Amino acid sequence: ARYAKRDLMRFFRADAAYAIPAIYARLEETGYFYAIRLPANAVLREKIAHRLTRPVGRPSLTKIKRFYEDFEYQAQSWDRPRRVIAKIEWHPGELFPRWQGSPPRLHVQRWRTELRLTEAEIVSAAKDTRKDHPEPPDGPKALDRAMQRAAQRKVEDAGRKRRKGKAAPAPTAKPIIDLPAFYANLVNADGFLPVSAISNTMRDAMLWRGLVTPERLRMRGV
Secondary structure: OOOOOOOOOEEEEEOHHHOOHHHHHHHHHOOEEEEEOOOOOHHHHHHOHHHOOOOOOOOOOOOOEEEEEEEEEOOOOOOOOEEEEEEEEEOOOOOOOEOOOOOOHHHHHHHHHOOOOOHHHHHHHHHHHHHHOOOOOOOHHHHHHHHHHHHHHHHHHHHHHHHHHOOOOOOOOOOOOOHHHHHHHHHHOOOOOOHHHOOHHHHHHHHHOOOOOHHHHHHOOO
């Protein structure tokens, strides 16, 4: 009030909590220049849709890319159109532009840490959503379900690969059922045969069945 009668340029700046038509009208009546943040909505997103696609070329690792759009917009609660200036920022290391205020890196970080998705998998999942929904998403939150599905597919694919690549179990050795025949083969062969390898009972069984001869047993030291 102390400056009301002085010939000065007056400016007013506020966040979205002051986006009220009555405040706009009062500022305009009193000759203020003002900049008040608007809550994001589908109409505003459509106005800047062409800026929500990643710019062509290799993204900078250090610099922020900023784009501005100047257009007329009238909300349902307004009595007339007003000038709106939208700022779109592409930050290094972030997959989505900032235009709603909250940085999307928190969403992307959660996709990486909680869902275990790589950057390439996140980009691929985001591109897949454009097949069914050509319009750019309102922000990273709109892609949460798509990322959850991508993480689920990743887990399922890993499980199938583990099952497919699992080595077949080694064949188990068949139990020796006919012991006299087994030891007879050792006696009749020319390999090393310990003297204590064959008991008297086994010797008698081999002789009774005619699997070995007494001469062969004496020759092998049994």
